[in-house]
Amino acid sequence: ETGVTQTPRHLVMGMTNKKSLKCEQHLGHNAMYWYKQSAKKPLELMFVYNFKEQTENNSVPSRFSPECPNSSHLFLHLHTLQPEDSALYLCASSQDGTTPEKLFFGSGTQLSVL
């Protein structure tokens, strides 16, 4: 248990569906992240939120829409995804997001787009 909880653990969706991934952290951290993990590829940083403000968007397609209502919760809204978006989506948090500090990851949502 890392203190970061992601739901759902598995998700299968069609290309026309709309779904949302949820992340919650109970560590009192101020920074939260979305990463994409594809098989045999490096982790890809998608979005960073610091004190609820988005500080990074790594050229992510608009079919991925993040939302951070407070420092403890992070959502990733998905719509009209493509099969190549199938991957493990990891949420992470850290204390401040500004200095070298370790990340605490959730177990991820395994997404399959049909």
Added chain:
Amino acid sequence: GQNIDQPTEMTATEGAIVQINCTYQTSGFNGLFWYQQHAGEAPTFLSYNVLDGLEEKGRFSSFLSRSKGYSYLLLKELQMKDSASYLCAAMDSNYQLIWGAGTKLIIKP
């Protein structure tokens, strides 16, 4: 460009020692991280090195050479539960993490 290289897969025997290498090229450097990720689980932090040398933490040790852009993770007295992927990540001058693709370690009895 910025890059991390680590072997894709390694196999070792229970009770033995294994060294997982990582080489990096980054714009500036603010330290190197190692994470462990069991299949279907969250990556968990193992170590952080920013100065040259070896840091030991129980059965796991991590080494850094900044001049060579090189790090390794050393696992001693291997146990079956050490079967996992090991992720190397270097932090650049903008505090961005550059990740390797991970090394899948298979432990055989």
